[in-house]
Amino acid sequence: xxxxTTRVVAGIAVIVVAVVLLVVLKKDDSSKTTSNTGGKVTTIxxxxxxxxxxxxxxxxxxxxxxRFKVDSDVSDEVHMHGYDIMKDVKAGGSVSFDFPATIEGxxxxxxxxxxxxxxxxxxxx
Amino acid sequence: xxxxxxxxxxxxxxxDLPIPAWLFAWGASIVLIISFFALSAAWRKPRFEGERWRxxxxxxxxxxLSTPVQVLCGxxxxxxxxxxxxxxxxxxxxxxxxxALTFLFVxxxxxxxxxxVIFGDVFRPFNPWxxxxxxxxxxxxxxxxxxxxxxxxxxxxxxxxxxxxxxxxVWLEVVYGASGGVAVGLSPHAAGMAxxxxxxxxxxxMTLFGVERWCQTGEVFSVYFGMFSQLGAFGVxxxxxxxxxxxxxxxHWATVPGSAAVVIASIASTSFDGAQDGAFKDAIVKTFExxxxxxxxxxxxxxxADTIFMALCFLGVGLVYLIGVRGMATVRGAPPIExxxxxxxxxxxxxxxxxxxxxxxxxxxxxxxxxxxYLLSDPLGTATxxxxxxxxxxxxxxxxxxxxxxxxxxxxxxIGHVVGLTLAHDRATAYWGDYxxxxxxxYWMLAVMVAFTCFGLYLLxxxxx
Numbered sequence: 001x002x003x004x005t006t007r008v009v010a011g012i013a014v015i016v017v018a019v020v021l022l023v024v025l026k027k028d029d030s031s032k033t034t035s036n037t038g039g040k041v042t043t044i045x046x047x048x049x050x051x052x053x054x055x056x057x058x059x060x061x062x063x064x065x066x067r068f069k070v071d072s073d074v075s076d077e078v079h080m081h082g083y084d085i086m087k088d089v090k091a092g093g094s095v096s097f098d099f100p101a102t103i104e105g106x107x108x109x110x111x112x113x114x115x116x117x118x119x120x121x122x123x124x125x
Numbered sequence: 126x127x128x129x130x131x132x133x134x135x136x137x138x139x140x141d142l143p144i145p146a147w148l149f150a151w152g153a154s155i156v157l158i159i160s161f162f163a164l165s166a167a168w169r170k171p172r173f174e175g176e177r178w179r180x181x182x183x184x185x186x187x188x189x190l191s192t193p194v195q196v197l198c199g200x201x202x203x204x205x206x207x208x209x210x211x212x213x214x215x216x217x218x219x220x221x222x223x224x225a226l227t228f229l230f231v232x233x234x235x236x237x238x239x240x241x242v243i244f245g246d247v248f249r250p251f252n253p254w255x256x257x258x259x260x261x262x263x264x265x266x267x268x269x270x271x272x273x274x275x276x277x278x279x280x281x282x283x284x285x286x287x288x289x290x291x292x293x294x295v296w297l298e299v300v301y302g303a304s305g306g307v308a309v310g311l312s313p314h315a316a317g318m319a320x321x322x323x324x325x326x327x328x329x330x331m332t333l334f335g336v337e338r339w340c341q342t343g344e345v346f347s348v349y350f351g352m353f354s355q356l357g358a359f360g361v362x363x364x365x366x367x368x369x370x371x372x373x374x375x376x377h378w379a380t381v382p383g384s385a386a387v388v389i390a391s392i393a394s395t396s397f398d399g400a401q402d403g404a405f406k407d408a409i410v411k412t413f414e415x416x417x418x419x420x421x422x423x424x425x426x427x428x429x430a431d432t433i434f435m436a437l438c439f440l441g442v443g444l445v446y447l448i449g450v451r452g453m454a455t456v457r458g459a460p461p462i463e464x465x466x467x468x469x470x471x472x473x474x475x476x477x478x479x480x481x482x483x484x485x486x487x488x489x490x491x492x493x494x495x496x497x498x499y500l501l502s503d504p505l506g507t508a509t510x511x512x513x514x515x516x517x518x519x520x521x522x523x524x525x526x527x528x529x530x531x532x533x534x535x536x537x538x539x540i541g542h543v544v545g546l547t548l549a550h551d552r553a554t555a556y557w558g559d560y561x562x563x564x565x566x567x568y569w570m571l572a573v574m575v576a577f578t579c580f581g582l583y584l585l586x587x588x589x590x
Contacts, residue, residue, distance in 0.1 A: 012160075012575050019153070019579055081138035082522050104527035106140035106588075124142060125527045 041096075044118050046072035049111065051118040059122040060101040066121065069096045076114060080121070082107035138221065138520070141487050142527045143403070143588040144534060152535040152582045156542055160571055163546050167564065171555040173376050173548065176369040178362060186366040199256025205233075206253040206320065212504050213317020221495070222506030223313035229320065230298055230311075231492045235485050237350040242478060245359035248350040254324060255340055255347070258331040275335040278342065283382030286330075287348035288390045292439065294345060295394035299401060300431040341381070348387060352378060353478055355471070356544075372548060375471040385470035389446060391477040392577065393438040396584060397431075399484045403588035405434050445576050446473065452569030453553075458562045468556060469570065472549040476577050479541020483534040483581060487525055494520045534585050542578040546571065 045052040060066055070078050075091040082103055089095040101123045109119035144152075180186065188194065205228065213225035220226045237248050249255070266272045297319055302311025331339045340347040354360070355375035358368050379385060401409065409430050416426035450469065454462045498518025503510045510516065549570040550563075557563035 012157075012572050015575075015579075019583060084519065103139075103522045105142060105522065107138065122142065 041067045041069055043069045043071055043094075046070060046074060046111070046118065049074045049076070049114050049116060051116075055108075055117050056119045057122070058119060059124065061124050062101055062104055064101050065098065066101050066123075067096075067098050068119065069094055070118065072111075074111070074114075076111040078109060078118070079112040080107065080109045080119075082121075086112065139487075139491065139522055140402075140588070141530055141534075141585075144531045144582070144585045146586070148531055148535055149582055149586040152539060153579055155539055156575060156578050156582075159539070159543055160546065160575055163543075163550065163571070167550050169554060169560045169563075171551050173370060173373045173551045174555050176373045178367050178369050180362075180365045180367040183365075186364075189366060190361070190364060195250055198250035199253070199259070202251035202253035203256055206324070208504070210317045210320045210324075213313045213315075213320065215505060216313055217506030218312055218314060219506055220311065220313060222499075222503075224500045224504035224506075225313045225316050225320075226311065227492055227496050227500055229316055231485075231489060232496050233346075234294075235481065235489045236493075237346070238353040238478065238481055239489075241350045241354035242357045245357055246351050246354040246361070248346060248354075249340075252340070252344070252347060254327040254331065254344065255336055258328060258336045262336060273332070275338070276333050278334045278338050281382055282342070283384065284342050284348055284387050285383035286343035287345045288383055288386035290343070290345035291349055291387060291390045292394060292435070295398065296432065296435060299394075299398045300428055300435060342383075349391065352384075352387060352391075352474055356474060356478065372544065375474055375548065376552065378474070379467050379470035382467070385446065385466060385473075386443075388470055388473045388477050389443045390439060392473060392480055393442040394435065395477070395480040395484050396442065396580070397435045397438040399480075399584040400438070400587075401431065401434070404584055409434055442577075445573055446470075449569045449573035452572070453566040456557070456562055456566040456569075458557050458559055459566065460556050465556075468552055469549060472545050472552065472570065472574075473577075475541045475544035475548065476574070476581075479537045479578075480581055482537035482541075483585060486533050486537070487530045490525055491520050491522060494518070494524070535582065538578050538581045538585075542574055545574045545577075549574070 042056060042058060044056045056068070058066065058068060070089055071094040072078075072089045073091060075089065075093075077086055077088050078095060078097075079086050080097060080099075082105060083099060085097065085099060087095045087097070104123050104125050107121045107123070108117045109121065110117050209225045209228050212223055212228075216223045216225065240247050262273055297315075298311060302315070327339070327344055330343055334343070342348065355378045356372055357374075358371045360367060360369055360374055379388075397405075400406075412430040412433060413427050416429055417423055421429065446469075447466070450462060450465045453459060453465050453469070459465065460468070495518075498515040502513045502516035502518075504512075508516075546567075550567050553563040553566050553570070554560065557566060
């Protein structure tokens with residue numbers, strides 16, 4: 001290899017290593033901050049048909065028990081997609097979810113009538 | 126000021142988990158190792174320029190290509206197109222319960238590339254527009270006593286109409302559809318209307334320029350699916366089915382102008398779809414907020430922001446390819462740059478296919494379960510129809526584990542990388558008489574391929590929309 005081509009190849013290697021490091025470091029950061037598996041029940045508060053504080057994030061490992069509660073000021077149906085669990089909630093009422101995390105992936109829960117996403121559920125293997 | 130951002134939710138009840146950091150690192154390392162290996166252990170004479178064509182049995186050919194079979198396939202194609210338009214316009218507005226969306230955007234749009242690679246250009250016999258136009262053309266010839274006259278197709282336009290329509294199809298699906306204001310995604314009605322408009326447009330173009338000419342250049346589905354069929358071993362030559370060396374047909378696919386744009390559009394649109402909810406999300410949100418503050422409506426702002434980023438993807442992917450081409454042109458003994466630009470476009474087809482597999486494999490596997498159960502039995506989503514007794518079926522999301530999906534994704538990208546490198550090296554040995562210069566030119570294509578593969582891995586590691 002002449003010096004020119006060595007430079008190109010070395011350049012590629014540097015870029016790849018940089019990207020790998022970037023992603024690995026980024027991942028480590030995020031894994032520290034997301035942990036909702038402490039056993040306490042997360043409550044998603046719905047005000048005017050929208051989740052307060054934006055779409056809630058819940059992360060579990062497969063096999064753990066998913067628990068959350070929805071307090072809503074509107075009447076609708078809460079649909080946990082993927083797991084296909086549907087529960088009605090009345091205006092001013094609340095509804096609780098408690099099911100095992102058996103399916104891996106990222107799933108959303110919606111207020112079905114409003115097509116409003118309220119939760120993103122992540123189940124890691 | 127902060128705005129509520131409408132979120133896409135059409136067919137997908139489930140998203141892939143981002144690939145874990147360790148797998149990303151492994152994937153990228155394997156890519157690098159393979160690439161270095163490719164530099165040293167490579168062949169010196171082109172191997173894929175000739176097809177080594179071997180016809181299949183005469184009877185099999187004659188049967189599969191006979192008029193009754195062609196009529197039957199055409200009729201099936203017309204039926205499914207017509208039915209999708211009908212379901213879209215008349216069926217439920219719930220995207221996941223309407224036959225039209227899954228059939229058009231998953232079964233056909235993602236299924237044909239896969240089957241084209243395996244079985245050859247299978248879309249051609251089922252192409253509903255070609256079927257209709259051939260019947261009309263045949264009737265015209267019968268009545269008028271001569272075949273219809275056509276305008277001369279502008280040679281320089283080449284496959285550009287197909288490239289632009291390809292971007293438009295994906296735009297409709299992931300930009301227009303994603304910005305319905307509420308989290309619904311593309312409405313089945315809009316999909317039905319789009320299919321109807323495309324049908325009219327295609328029939329007009331076929332009338333103007335001729336059926337086969339338009340299928341080769343402008344009819345996006347023929348061009349796009351046909352592109353993937355070039356990778357496979359099966360094809361038709363002189364009215365006979367046959368086998369060829371896999372990959373070999375792709376080496377002369379890009380001779381039509383605009384072909385590079387088609388494959389770049391494919392890579393770019395898949396990238397955008399993957400990055401929309403992941404890598405580009407923050408940037409899109411910022412652009413969206415900025416646009417919304419200028420007084421545009423929220424839906425317009427989001428569509429505009431998405432459109433800008435989709436265009437950037439197209440320009441970015443194109444730019445990386447053109448840098449590679451320009452780099453190769455600096456190597457002694459290089460052919461003219463125009464020849465390089467078209468001459469290496471086909472080396473991106475495997476990358477485009479790898480991107481498709483990596484981004485849509487799980488969606489395809491899961492959504493086809495819906496296609497063949499409740500969408501088949503209750504195509505309009507009325508909840509009262511059950512044609513085949515499968516209306517109560519559902520999607521088994523446990524069919525694929527997260528690990529299985531990750532390995533398929535990374536495996537697809539790595540294999541696409543290797544095949545792309547193979548084709549590029551092969552083309553270089555054909556263009557440069559001197560092997561040393563050929564190898565030197567390929568450092569540039571190697572950089573291009575490493576860029577695309579690592580970008581693909583990166584998109585998967587951030588999370589797939």
